[in-house]
Amino acid sequence: MIAAVLPATDPAPGHALGVPRAEAVVDLDAVRHNVTLLADRAAASGAATMIVVKADGYGHGAAGVARAALEAGADRLGVATLDEALALRGAGITAPLLSWLHLPDEDFAAAVAADVELGVSSREHLAAVLAGARAAGRPARLHLKADTGLGRNGCPPGEWPALVDDVIAAGELAELTAVWSHLARADEPGDPSIDAQAARLHSAAAHVRSRGHAPLLHLANSAATLTRPDLHLDLVRPGIAAYGLDPIAQPADSPLRPAMTVRGRVALVKTVPAGERVSYGHEWTAPAERVLALVPLGYADGVPRRLNNGGRMRVRFGGTGTGTGTVRPVAGRVCMDQFVVDCGAPGELPVTVGDPVELFGTGAGNGPTAREWADELGTIHYEIVTGIKGRVRRSVTGGRSG
Structure with a gap:
């Protein structure tokens, strides 16, 4: 899985950055x-x-x-x-x-x-x-x-x-x-x-x-x-x-445009020393001093727990839809309500509390896609988009008739 921290938007009622803690945007x-x-x-x-x-x-x-x-x-x-x-x-x-x-x-x-x-x-x-x-x-x-x-x-x-x-x-x-x-x-x-x-x-x-x-x-x-x-x-x-979501072609070769983008926000940022272990089972250990970002989504929201097996789950910070942004791996197991992102050495990736994070979307700028999640899990992207649930709020763009 890949996610991206999005640029801040104008404030909306109840959300300081105009982005909910967990959102599926449907275009x-x-x-x-x-x-x-x-x-x-x-x-x-x-x-x-x-x-x-x-x-x-x-x-x-x-x-x-x-x-x-x-x-x-x-x-x-x-x-x-x-x-x-x-x-x-x-x-x-x-x-x-x-x-x-x-x-x-x-x-x-x-x-x-x-x-x-x-x-x-x-x-x-x-x-x-x-x-x-x-x-x-x-x-x-x-x-x-x-x-x-x-x-x-x-x-x-x-x-x-x-x-x-x-x-x-x-x-x-x-x-x-x-x-x-x-x-x-x-x-x-x-x-x-x-x-x-x-x-x-x-x-x-x-x-x-x-x-x-x-x-x-x-x-x-x-x-x-x-x-x-x-x-x-x-x-x-x-x-x-x-x-x-193309049932045959890879996203880069398909004429179709993915309609769903799933994103959350950073709830906590911390720096941990080399050797610090993270999340249930201590499957991930910091290889050196690392900045970690906590994102409050988990398998109760449709983020599959198995996505982080072998460190495959990734997220993207910044530049969503613009061809820029930084893709970072998730550190340790996905939990029911949260996961942790390895943001690299101190100073490598500026990240602060409240920053938006893209889990998957259109794939623009090599960003994460539902197809990538599915490929890593040995399933199909149908299961990924229909599985987004729980506390994820759906919002719509491009609506013209209600």
Whole structure:
């Protein structure tokens, strides 16, 4: 992990430097940039664009991202749960909206009444959705999901004909809007499973067409939207790319702009002698006299404890977004509420209490990124941005519609 001390800003109420102790800054102009790029690529293939805003917009704020995405050319929105869908409707967002991950004992009436399109993966799920449609007094708009080789949610091939039969038997209670699936290895361009899954989706759709329906088809996630225009079909469904995190390219090579910057402030500065040991387990020992800066964020706020294994976690002080600044390593273990930064020998790095510190952001000036955190942890940047939580306050720039 890398962080940067930011230049002081004008005071804001409750914050002497105008920067909270822990803040995730979301740049909606970056979201607009990314969605415009994705929607333009889809449109070149004749496809519409659904932007996925599940998990509170991947930690960026679902309603704000949804509005920005629609302003930038998205046609539809996607979420995982009914609660997420109804929250967007409650926020006044009326765009076409798909929710796809449900339990069969949920009450679907409110979602049907709110014109939320529903993913269906089994006959049992379909029966519950149809019960909701009866209660709502209007048809349910269905996206039948085929399991084409991911092995998660989705109807397996052997059960697909019976599911389609049930939809047809439902008559006016069901509108078969789309057939869709999800790719397992789209972030590995050239993997043969990608084409195999596409073929299975087309087979599932062919069966539906043979029964007299002409549904939309969608398969492409972020990676396929960026690399496989032949799989754009009727609709692409990017998620992480809308937030500026490229599922394939490194940040320096990507046309996307990261939308989240996480930062905190220095709470304490001290000088310790050579041989002084720091944090739980005493895994770090000062090799010489050192200046240490204490930053009050920890794993309760989404800073992974394992980031400092082997001294890999770093932060950046100063010059955020300008191509300047000083990157410094974290000394010792990340704790629940705090971590310590090695600022070098006395006089090497001017640092004072209250200085802002960047944990990750756009990567400008070789600054820290969520991708770097993920690479060091052996995970993906999805987990990093969705994991920012606890006492981290979200703020927004580039908002134009509330």
